[in-house]
Amino acid sequence: MSCLNFSDALRDLCFSQRLSVDEAMDTYFAPGYTHRNSGQAKTRAEFAAMAARAREQIASGEIQVLDEFRDGDRYSERHILDITNEDGGGERAEINLIGRYATDGRFLKINEAGFSREEAQDDAAR
Incomplete structure (x- = not known):
């Protein structure tokens, strides 16, 4: 089984033009892939x-x-995850995920949850 990691998939999907979205999806995600973020399935x-x-x-x-x-x-x-948007805004978040690989080594399922790092720093300062 290959050792794909989700951070590489995210880089190719969202930050790079090296692959099209379809090519990145085919590289990293099995046909039956499901993604759950904070309880919402896609x-x-x-x-x-x-x-x-x-x-x-x-x-x-x-x-x-x-x-x-x-x-x-x-x-x-x-x-x-540190993101700068085209409009100048941005986000810094800590993401925790667990998942499973398909038999071909691509991701079959990911369950993700995260929080804003700024919110966590604000809470710690109080």
Whole structure:
């Protein structure tokens, strides 16, 4: 089984023009892929459409992987996501995800949850 990681998939989907969204989806995500973000499920097609919209809005982005774990077909990653949008706005978030690989080594399922790093820093300062 290959060792794909979600941060590379996100880079190719949203921050790079190296691959089209369809090519990135085919590289990293199995045909039956499902993506759940904070309890809301998206099909592979819905996730691809979301990534295409994000690609149009993002001027630049960086991902810092904090933790990553693989065990057979199971996968986990925790990363910091820094995004600068075309309109000058931005976001810094910590994302935690767990998932499974399909038999071909691409992602079959990802469950994700995260929080704004600015909100966490504001709470800590209080």
